[in-house]
Amino acid sequence: MSTPTSPQDTFVHGRLINLVRTGQAVTRPLLEQETGLGRKLVAQRVQQSIDVGLLEDGDLAPSEGGRPSRRLRFRSEAGHIFAGLIGAAEITAAVLLLDGTLIASSHEEWAAADGPEPTLAVLDGMFDKLARKTRTEPWAIGIGVAGPVDFTTGRLVDPPIMPGWDGYSVRSWFRDRYDAPVWVDNDVNLMALGEWHRGSPNDGRDLLYILLDTGIGAGLVAGGRVFRGDTGAAGDIGHVHVTDDPASVCRCGQLGCLEAVAGGWGLVRELTPRASESPLLSARLAARGTLTPEDIGRAAAAGDPLAGPAVLRSSRVVGETVANLVNFANPGVVVFGGGALRAGDAAFEMFEATIRRRVTRLAGRQLSVRRASLDFREGVVGAGLLAIENLFRPDSIGLWIEHGTPIGRASYLQRAAAG
Amino acid sequence: MSTPTSPQDTFVHGRLINLVRTGQAVTRPLLEQETGLGRKLVAQRVQQSIDVGLLEDGDLAPSEGGRPSRRLRFRSEAGHIFAGLIGAAEITAAVLLLDGTLIASSHEEWAAADGPEPTLAVLDGMFDKLARKTRTEPWAIGIGVAGPVDFTTGRLVDPPIMPGWDGYSVRSWFRDRYDAPVWVDNDVNLMALGEWHRGSPNDGRDLLYILLDTGIGAGLVAGGRVFRGDTGAAGDIGHVHVTDDPASVCRCGQLGCLEAVAGGWGLVRELTPRASESPLLSARLAARGTLTPEDIGRAAAAGDPLAGPAVLRSSRVVGETVANLVNFANPGVVVFGGGALRAGDAAFEMFEATIRRRVTRLAGRQLSVRRASLDFREGVVGAGLLAIENLFRPDSIGLWIEHGTPIGRASYLQRAAAG
Numbered sequence: 001m002s003t004p005t006s007p008q009d010t011f012v013h014g015r016l017i018n019l020v021r022t023g024q025a026v027t028r029p030l031l032e033q034e035t036g037l038g039r040k041l042v043a044q045r046v047q048q049s050i051d052v053g054l055l056e057d058g059d060l061a062p063s064e065g066g067r068p069s070r071r072l073r074f075r076s077e078a079g080h081i082f083a084g085l086i087g088a089a090e091i092t093a094a095v096l097l098l099d100g101t102l103i104a105s106s107h108e109e110w111a112a113a114d115g116p117e118p119t120l121a122v123l124d125g126m127f128d129k130l131a132r133k134t135r136t137e138p139w140a141i142g143i144g145v146a147g148p149v150d151f152t153t154g155r156l157v158d159p160p161i162m163p164g165w166d167g168y169s170v171r172s173w174f175r176d177r178y179d180a181p182v183w184v185d186n187d188v189n190l191m192a193l194g195e196w197h198r199g200s201p202n203d204g205r206d207l208l209y210i211l212l213d214t215g216i217g218a219g220l221v222a223g224g225r226v227f228r229g230d231t232g233a234a235g236d237i238g239h240v241h242v243t244d245d246p247a248s249v250c251r252c253g254q255l256g257c258l259e260a261v262a263g264g265w266g267l268v269r270e271l272t273p274r275a276s277e278s279p280l281l282s283a284r285l286a287a288r289g290t291l292t293p294e295d296i297g298r299a300a301a302a303g304d305p306l307a308g309p310a311v312l313r314s315s316r317v318v319g320e321t322v323a324n325l326v327n328f329a330n331p332g333v334v335v336f337g338g339g340a341l342r343a344g345d346a347a348f349e350m351f352e353a354t355i356r357r358r359v360t361r362l363a364g365r366q367l368s369v370r371r372a373s374l375d376f377r378e379g380v381v382g383a384g385l386l387a388i389e390n391l392f393r394p395d396s397i398g399l400w401i402e403h404g405t406p407i408g409r410a411s412y413l414q415r416a417a418a419g
Numbered sequence: 420m421s422t423p424t425s426p427q428d429t430f431v432h433g434r435l436i437n438l439v440r441t442g443q444a445v446t447r448p449l450l451e452q453e454t455g456l457g458r459k460l461v462a463q464r465v466q467q468s469i470d471v472g473l474l475e476d477g478d479l480a481p482s483e484g485g486r487p488s489r490r491l492r493f494r495s496e497a498g499h500i501f502a503g504l505i506g507a508a509e510i511t512a513a514v515l516l517l518d519g520t521l522i523a524s525s526h527e528e529w530a531a532a533d534g535p536e537p538t539l540a541v542l543d544g545m546f547d548k549l550a551r552k553t554r555t556e557p558w559a560i561g562i563g564v565a566g567p568v569d570f571t572t573g574r575l576v577d578p579p580i581m582p583g584w585d586g587y588s589v590r591s592w593f594r595d596r597y598d599a600p601v602w603v604d605n606d607v608n609l610m611a612l613g614e615w616h617r618g619s620p621n622d623g624r625d626l627l628y629i630l631l632d633t634g635i636g637a638g639l640v641a642g643g644r645v646f647r648g649d650t651g652a653a654g655d656i657g658h659v660h661v662t663d664d665p666a667s668v669c670r671c672g673q674l675g676c677l678e679a680v681a682g683g684w685g686l687v688r689e690l691t692p693r694a695s696e697s698p699l700l701s702a703r704l705a706a707r708g709t710l711t712p713e714d715i716g717r718a719a720a721a722g723d724p725l726a727g728p729a730v731l732r733s734s735r736v737v738g739e740t741v742a743n744l745v746n747f748a749n750p751g752v753v754v755f756g757g758g759a760l761r762a763g764d765a766a767f768e769m770f771e772a773t774i775r776r777r778v779t780r781l782a783g784r785q786l787s788v789r790r791a792s793l794d795f796r797e798g799v800v801g802a803g804l805l806a807i808e809n810l811f812r813p814d815s816i817g818l819w820i821e822h823g824t825p826i827g828r829a830s831y832l833q834r835a836a837a838g
Contacts, residue, residue, distance in 0.1 A: 012455045036431045148781050157781055206649050218747065222646065229641075229749025230625050233781040240743040241777055252779070324659040324740075325747055328637065330648025358660055360671070362567050362576050362652040 014394030021074040082138035083384035093126035096384035115164045142387030144187040154184040190382030192219030199373040205332025213338035214264040262314040264293025278306035301344035319354025337372030433813030440493040501557035502803035512545035515803035534583045561806030563606040573603040609801030611638030618792040624751025632757035633683040681733040683712025697725035720763035734766045738773025756791030
């Protein structure tokens, strides 16, 4: 096996693999055509990719005049990605193939407010169990967190619902434990990415994901990439100003934020003192001493006279804000996701109707509004896709191949051998 | 001169020229390094570019160990771009060099509501005069219009302030008259592009341009490219809903649109019946029978007791909407442009202060808010840059060179010869 030595060589090699992986060019002649490289060089690099197990020869492609050529297949099963999603009250872990197919996952309740180190230890324990079960080790790790992330450093920045995490580098924590590259992003960005790649088909159109849960956030995938903005804060719509009502003080300290009026925690604050108006909510409150956003959603789905109208109003207010964002960003698809999905059809219908009423004719003309389709897994799938996207950047993939094998997880192997 | 024959050849050639043009690789060794192509091929393609006049050899670059090599220079004076901006009430035409430097321009008052054909004939007449004056012909043409554009076809879509233009292809009209490619986009997108490339330095950060004029619009340049959205409607913020006040019926038929409350035409509608409260405005009204947004802006700048507070309120309402967009899109720079610049410092200061008060800490942390810096030329400069950007796409630039010379303007030459 010949070894690439120069940066441009490894880049070219990475580019070839990606052309096959993304389906843009899947035969050697098409690769020559797409890259402008000679037949010999393409054949050499393809063979090298086959040797390391990333590509394989498949069936014959239909001839286009010349000799028929073999179709190349990207071996998505060649390696695995570990993905984690850290929410305010729960952690999800998953193992994915190199095309984003989820092959195993687990879920635990956990308060991220307990701080980064204990929380990451829990996620790492979940990774361990999944690794044993699936007999895999990660080529790369993707993590989503419920707060703004400085994408270049992987550090959280002022996360309002993850106190104690400000400035903490999730990437460093995992890098110290795994011989694998780690990428970290905001959870809603990853939900958008997960829905865009693996959710209901969208013809590659720009997708705006709206998370309506305890908090409220948005993620935009435009041109196939997460739109992050200048400092990684894009999509932070929870604190859009929607009212001057003096009762709407937000947990951020401002008045009239969208979250304070329409987010799950805002609804809990509003309905708790009025729980006696609802048999369902007053029973929950008596039994546990507090209400949760989920209590309110389930009560609304059951037709509760207090929770029902409150949830509808929340969907309407969020829909009004989203209509403004649709006018501004003109996405092809708006996806409604998060715990509000459990509040019944009426919540989604109000959301969609409000958007359609408020958007301009041009922005609304080809707009599709739908529910999230990955059964609450879109965030962890998106975290995996983030890792895949970065792992296969042409400038980095060539480097692995120089090392002869993809990146391994030394510490896992040691522990597995010991235990 | 050897002639490239295959698509990948022309693509590679285009890529080389662009690497020099954008300053990414400006010597032959750097071009080899960047592209992975061999020394001989790079030398051949560079020589070809020199032969057609797009590149030239410059001074010696500092040596990096090996033999010092000549720095290549992109000859931005090799060709010219014609650019036009069609507003509701005025037309601007300009001639630019291939790097976006404006070398001549002209301006005429004209009502676009008179319809596409007479309007485009006026613009073409302006192009003719500029062509004679500068002794140039266009390699490409860029046009901005005050309405949404389907970018792939160059057709206007439902332009609210250009009645009679719906579905009209500005591109076809110019293509029939010039042997040059034509690109058409929304005017605010182009203002954003113009400010991003040629306005005050911005370190390449994402730029959100806000046009506050007769109407209100936004343009976003993200990652160096205009953000157009799914159907070319991105940035259409004039119809964001900001109030339920029954007096705020918009020209679009909806209630409470931003334009109706804070746009120039909304202010005219609001202040005309109250003009007697203002000596300045009542004099204008008596003299001409109507007020214009410009009258109100100038009155505000002069400290008028009626126009002053109305303009400040407009800046505040627009600032509130823009703060929401900043939270969502997290740009690095917000630019305040349009006729509102003539309303005095207070309007801009209110705009900036409102944004700073309303944005989240993370989105506001490194945000710069400034006035448009190109003296109302940013739109026409942006139209030229649009043409340049597309003309130099690697897949199209190679094609010119195959033709031996860049694209000329046959009809102009004929007319020039005749007249």
